[in-house]
Amino acid sequence: MGDNKFKEFFQLGAVGNYFIRVFQKPDPNQKSNFNLRMMHGINKISILVFMGALIIWLVRRFM
Template structure:
């Protein structure tokens, strides 16, 4: 196994990582959606953004 493949495998998140990309995409207009599902994805978006902001704040506070 080459060094490049090890690096790619280290950052491979699979289905878990794909969810974070999908949650910020527009929903498929052909797929039926309901209010509860839209609210769940909205709350997940807020949670992901707040988590990333907290990580950035922690890193800045830690090293500056």
């Protein structure tokens, strides 16, 4: 019973799965358009900038 709660605590959920999925190659069978590609491109940039800022903040905070 305690093991199940531990697994549930570390599940990524819908948002976590999107962060992983946005960096994968798109499915060639799925139809894509320019707007969708641009949206995913901007999301990739935003995620990378956020992660970079978080790393810089943590380094400054603990060094």
